[in-house]
Amino acid sequence: MSYRHLRVAPWQGDPETALMGPARGRGSPEVDAIRQGIDRLVRKGVTTVVTPALSHYEAEPFFQAGFTLHERLHLLAKNLSAPDSDPGTAPIHPPPDDLNISTARFWHRRRMLDVDRRAFQGFWQFDAVSLGEALNATPHYWARLAELDGKTVGYAITGRAGDRGYLQRLAVVPEAQGKGVGSTLVNDAIAWLRHRRASLALVNTQEINERAFDLYQRHGFVRQSEGLIVLRWST
Numbered sequence: 001m002s003y004r005h006l007r008v009a010p011w012q013g014d015p016e017t018a019l020m021g022p023a024r025g026r027g028s029p030e031v032d033a034i035r036q037g038i039d040r041l042v043r044k045g046v047t048t049v050v051t052p053a054l055s056h057y058e059a060e061p062f063f064q065a066g067f068t069l070h071e072r073l074h075l076l077a078k079n080l081s082a083p084d085s086d087p088g089t090a091p092i093h094p095p096p097d098d099l100n101i102s103t104a105r106f107w108h109r110r111r112m113l114d115v116d117r118r119a120f121q122g123f124w125q126f127d128a129v130s131l132g133e134a135l136n137a138t139p140h141y142w143a144r145l146a147e148l149d150g151k152t153v154g155y156a157i158t159g160r161a162g163d164r165g166y167l168q169r170l171a172v173v174p175e176a177q178g179k180g181v182g183s184t185l186v187n188d189a190i191a192w193l194r195h196r197r198a199s200l201a202l203v204n205t206q207e208i209n210e211r212a213f214d215l216y217q218r219h220g221f222v223r224q225s226e227g228l229i230v231l232r233w234s235t
């Protein structure tokens with residue numbers, strides 16, 4: 001039995017928590033479908049349901065079905081058609097000399113997950129399922145590893161659907177932060193999107209994540225007036 005117009009997935013390997021969002025390309029789910037989806041999950045022992053980042057329009061039926069606000073996110077956009085004469089608001093540091101950026105392969109997933117766990121706090125950490133979802137969220141993706149002195153210190157996933165680019169994930173381990181690794185990965189993502197003729201790049205970040213917000217602004221991303229929200233439902 002499938003969840004009508006819904007995408008339902010495990011969450012961080014926790015059997016009591018599930019992710020529920022609108023199914024891709026299926027429009028907005030109806031409130032009843034969301035309620036029925038929750039009932040089915042509860043019968044399987046789920047006590048908490050979280051959504052992915054939703055627009056306010058997408059969130060409406062989830063609110064009506066009993067979800068509450070968990071966190072607000074900024075949505076930022078960068079016009080890639082314009083030349084980068086004014087990339088952002090502050091200088092971007094050059095990458096460290098010994099930084100190596102390369103393609104992340106299937107067998108690098110464990111390393112990506114290790115970086116992710118060290119860079120992100122509990123709720124936002126990826127597990128193997130969410131990493132796979134981020135890679136497959138768009139028809140095309142560009143996954144990159146950053147290495148310093150032979151050690152993996154960061155990774156980035158960028159997706160593309162048509163002329164839209166999405167910076168899906170960016171993470172640098174705490175001890176390598178502030179050295180330009182994140183900036184280099186953002187530049188690398190933008191270069192790939194431009195090469196593939198994307199005209200707009202989008203990224204979202206938690207409102208409280210000032211560091212990431214500043215980084216994207218420095219790279220010429222502009223905050224959009226309407227952000228995104230993550231919702232939560234619990235028994």
Ligand SMILES: CC(C)(COP(=O)(O)OP(=O)(O)OC[C@H]1O[C@@H](n2cnc3c(N)ncnc32)[C@H](O)[C@@H]1OP(=O)(O)O)[C@@H](O)C(=O)NCCC(=O)NCCS
Nearest residue numbers: 093119170171172177178179180181182183204205211212
């Ligand atoms: C956000 C994040 C990816 C940034 O990565 P980073 O490698 O630290 O980024 P950079 O080093 O390029 O830039 C970050 C800062 O270092 C500074 N910096 C970069 N290179 C520098 C250098 N050579 N010398 C001094 N300062 C430098 C930058 O100016 C910037 O300044 P700030 O601390 O005032 O913000 C990283 O902090 C991270 O992984 N955070 C947790 C996960 C996360 O939030 N991911 C993004 C989610 S949307």
